[in-house]
Amino acid sequence: MATVPETDIGMFERGTRYLQLADDWRSATGRGVSIAIVDSGIDAEHPDLAGKVAASVEARVENKRVVFDPSNSGDSAGHGTACAGIIAKISPDAQLFSVKVLGAAGLGDGQAFLAGLEYCIKERYRVINLSLGTTKPQFFSPLHDLLDRAYQAGCIVVAAANNLPHPSFPSVFSSSLISVIKSGETDPLNFGFHFGEVIELTAPGVNVRTPWLDKGYRTLTGNSFACPHIVGIIARLMEKHPEMTPFQVKSALYAIARDNQYRNA
Amino acid sequence: MRTPAGIQKCLGSVNDEWQSGSRGGSGSNFSRAMVENPQKLRKNLKMTESDGYDLPERLKRLVETIDIANIFTEPLTRSLATLLEISAAEMNSDEASVLIRDGDEGDLRFLSAIGKVAEQLINIKVPAGKGIAGFVMSSGQPMAVADVGEETSFYSEVDRTTGYSTQMILATPLSHNGEVIGVLEYINRRGDPPFEPFTPAEMDRAAAFAMPIASLVNAYESAKLFRDLGEKILADDSAGDLGPVREWLGELRDSAEHREMMDLAMLIREVAGRGEAERILCKEMLESIVRYSDSKSEISFLTL
Structure with a gap:
């Protein structure tokens, strides 16, 4: 996929060029792509993540507002480190930015991650990993607005679906973000796309071996771990095609998943 | 000292059964127990003030108190x-x-x-x-x-x-x-x-x-909230600190969901008050929203 120059050719012809996606992303490493991980922090000292975390910030409440300060408190739960480890394995040269919103005292869950998402959009991180969600109806509307802002700013938001038998936000918003559910697949490049499903992407999320606290590793299952697999793939795509819009990224994922489906059949 | 009637006053909307255990068969076992047992609890809580209880009696009363305290939970x-x-x-x-x-x-x-x-x-x-x-x-x-x-x-x-x-x-x-x-x-x-x-x-x-x-x-x-409330009210030194209860009720009233429901109810009342045609139109619109929502909910999230 190349940048399409302004020419006098018809819209239709120009449009179709977007779908001519070369295979060069398969050998990419995410170089030059900024990825925010809105989570419990990242242990930047973990051997798998050394030198990969460009900056870390942490949410704090000040006069009833959430502000972000530079953070050196690492990861409070292990989850953010696990997600970062998955991304780094697929796109080892991507720049990771830790936006710690979990584990801070006095922060409501929805409030914290809304503020984290807003911070990422302001910072214009190209890809945002949201392995969290909320089922609180009052967050439906503000989240929708934020995701539209992300979409217009060219930030690609990737969210984990909830395993619960009711919808969680933002993963059910299909137009303005990419939502992911786990599969038993182990090859990160062999992801699936199910157009028409509430959650469109499937990626490895069962018994994933990944970094954890104390320089350790854990074998984890959950949609939380499917989400960073897709983030890693997007970083590869964006290294090769930095001009891609969220819409194009989704189209590219769809096209690659169709190839995967064809190959698997 | 506060009484069950006092609790009712504080909570406002609690059913009469709370205090009228004498209604015979009309009250549930639960509500009757609530009436009978707080009296026991009150009695038991007083025991620390009294002298002369022997140890077995004190223990028996303590066990009764614990049972009563846990009746809700x-x-x-x-x-x-x-x-x-x-x-x-x-x-x-x-x-x-x-x-x-x-x-x-x-x-x-x-x-x-x-x-x-x-x-x-x-x-x-x-x-x-x-x-x-x-x-x-x-x-x-x-x-x-x-x-x-x-x-x-x-x-x-x-x-x-x-x-x-x-x-x-x-x-x-x-x-x-x-x-x-x-x-x-x-x-x-x-x-x-x-x-x-x-x-x-x-x-x-x-x-x-x-x-x-x-x-x-x-x-x-x-239930725990009510249990704690009961304990506080029945304890002689309770002095009526009902802050947590008020806070809880306040949260219910202040919840976004509750506010939205109130807004919707007021809107419907306003539209309905404007005349017969508006009332019918409003009803039909709401019914069609329900039908739409029903058909939409066929997309099941259970597949996740």
């Missing part, structure tokens, strides 16, 4: 334990627990547990964001860990306290009205290690069990 915690037993068997596990909020800072505590170290777990606290449970609580995301490990994790601290060896864990959030109110955990499998990891299908099953368990936890939290 005990049936719920018993049901919780039963549900944990049933669901754990489904998960081929013997160890399960429910953790609930402890204070406003995101801390958790074990409310109910089954298994070898169940009794030791009860009331152990989990600091905000710590461990798998802390993460699941704050993120709302279920997860399973196949190798909890031996390092300096939260679980190794709990294991040191209980002498148990946590190897594998499945944790899923307990949600009520869209809010995460606790965490449901299953630990290890039956038999000896190495254990087969929890499967995605079992995660779905745990999420299904989490729904009735969350309803019980919510009922428990409400």
Whole structure:
């Protein structure tokens, strides 16, 4: 996929060029792509993540507002480190930015991650990993607005679906973000796309071996771990095609998943 | 000292049954017990002021007091334990627990547990964001860990306290009205290690069990509030600190959901008050929204 120059050719012809996606992303490493991980922090000292975390910030409440300060408190739960480890394995040269919103005292869950998402959009991180969600109806509307802002700013938001038998936000918003559910697949490049499903992407999320606290590793299952697999793939795509819009990224994922489906059949 | 009538005054909308146990058959067993037992409790609480009780009598009264104090919550915690037993068997596990909020800072505590170290777990606290449970609580995301490990994790601290060896864990959030109110955990499998990891299908099953368990936890939290209220009111030195109750009722009234419902009700009343044609139109529009919503809800989230 190349940048399409302004020419006098018809819209239709120009449009179709977007779908001519070369295979060069398969050998990419995410170089030059900024990825925010809105989570419990990242242990930047973990051997798998050394030198990969460009900056870390942490949410704090000040006069009833959430502000972000530079953070050196690492990861409070292990989850953010696990997600970062998955991304780094697929796109080892991507720049990771830790936006710690979990584990801070006095922060409501929805409030914290809304503020984290807003911070990422302001910072214009190209890809945002949201392995969290909320089922609180009052967050439906503000989240929708934020995701539209992300979409217009060219930030690609990737969210984990909830395993619960009711919808969680933002993963059910299909137009303005990419939502992911786990599969038993182990090859990160062999992801699936199910157009028409509430959650469109499937990626490895069962018994994933990944970094954890104390320089350790854990074998984890959950949609939380499917989400960073897709983030890693997007970083590869964006290294090769930095001009891609969220819409194009989704189209590219769809096209690659169709190839995967064809190959698997 | 406050009386049950005083409680009713404070709470405003409590049914008369609260104080009129003399209604004979009309009141439920529960409400009758509530009337009879606070009197016992009041009597028992006074015992510390009196001299001359012998030890057996004091102990007997103490046991009665504890029973009364638990009258609201005990049936719920018993049901919780039963549900944990049933669901754990489904998960081929013997160890399960429910953790609930402890204070406003995101801390958790074990409310109910089954298994070898169940009794030791009860009331152990989990600091905000710590461990798998802390993460699941704050993120709302279920997860399973196949190798909890031996390092300096939260679980190794709990294991040191209980002498148990946590190897594998499945944790899923307990949600009520869209809010995460606790965490449901299953630990290890039956038999000896190495254990087969929890499967995605079992995660779905745990999420299904989490729904009735969350309803019980919510009922428990409400019942506990009333239990604490009862204790305070019946204690001579209560001095009527009803702040937490007012706060709870205030939260109910201030919730976004409640406000939205009130706005909607006012809007409907306003439209309906404008005339017959408006009333009919409003009704038809609302009915068509319900039909649309029904057809939309056929897209089931159960497939997740």
